[in-house]
Amino acid sequence: MTMWFIDQDALKRPVYLSLADQINRAISDGRLADGTRLPPHRVLADSLKLSVQTVSRAYEELIRRGLLSGETGRGTFVRREEPVGQLPYIPERLGEVIDLSILKPVCETMHLDRMKAALAGLSADLPPSVALSFRPNVIFPRHRAVAADWLRLCGLDVSPHNVCLTNGATAGMTIALMSVAQTGGVVATEAIGHHTLTPLAAYLGLKLAAVEIDDDGIVPEALDALCRAEGVRAVFVQPSGINPTAVVMSAERREAIAAVARAHDLAIIENDGLGPLIEGRPPPLAAFAPERTLYVTSFTKIVMPGLRTGYLAVPDRMLAAVTNRHLVTNWIATPLIAEIATRWVADGTAMELVRWQRGALRRRQAVAAQMLVGIPYRAHAEGLHAWIPLDSRAAEDLFVAQARLRGVAVAPGRSFQTGAAEQPAVRISLGSTTEEELRAGLRIVTNLIHSDPEPLLLAI
Known part of the structure; x- marks a missing residue:
């Protein structure tokens, strides 16, 4: 002892x-x-x-x-071993902690009222198949047609036949990974990427290979070099602002990634958790390489957290594999939640809430710009978070610990690291709490950075 x-x-x-x-x-x-x-x-x-x-x-x-x-x-x-994939957020809110660690949309009483009204509507005219059927082809034909309408708002033209309804983005990611790579297969991804991808790949027996990123996302030359050196089967990418560094990849870079994928016959798994939220962004990667891209999107980050359903758009040649993997892992998406999403897409509620969210996030980003003045950070004007690079791993650990001690939870950059190279930073969620608490939390973050005698920040 x-x-x-x-x-x-x-x-x-x-x-x-x-x-x-x-x-x-x-x-x-x-x-x-x-x-x-x-x-x-x-x-x-x-x-x-x-x-x-x-x-x-x-x-x-x-x-x-x-x-x-x-x-x-x-x-x-x-603990003798590093856990596989550390959570970037605290799983529950403890005491008086201002939680800026978990990535959530801005939510107000209006969101709860909309959900209550939707549930009341279901009680009045619930389709029998939603409650009584086990068969996806019985329940979801209408839902797939409406899903195709939503995907067009995301910039993707796809047949309803090629849409799989899922219980959110994580379910879509799991099905996609299982469909394109077998045990021992190599999946390339951003060096700073999705925090659940590392443990998910480990559980599925897949090997992740980190690819260099820059201010426009994955570097095509680095992906090409990796494919030449290793037997890469697929690339997992988040090109539209949901990634930790808040990058919205240019159309030119998307074309270049699609070209590398074709040259090496890679499947592309595109996680587009923000869907149509960011105005003026380029079309999805799936629009540049529709024959090989599995496109994942959902409603939890842009409409409301409780609407846990989403869409997986699938090329014809992968449709049978995806259907089978979905059946054995989930069977079907939860019909009641899928029904609410379908109604909201069809009557315009979903897009109305997206537009509301866009405005709310612009205001939150303005608050961040005001509170973080003088601090170099990365963000998108309509994004859910800010990314503050730090100068060392020790600075990251100290920052996270000191912020928590002062009553603020932030997400450590190590949770998003998929490669061996250290990328110290912290992610600050802007939608996870009230605007008043956000200001208070950002004030603590700013004071912590400016008051520490040791250098913390890495100039962008």
């Missing part, structure tokens, strides 16, 4: 969180090595004159962060 120095005078309320952050820093800077056994709860509590409950909550918080593991009968240890 190893004891280490805890600065008792630096413990602040909530004490359990402050204690957890000190242990976190000790792990990050190497004072607590992997495999180190921590003091029993009571021993540490007595030495610091704290309650056993406080120490227990601190240990539980560190277990939740993936830094400790409890072994029955042996004790609590620093």
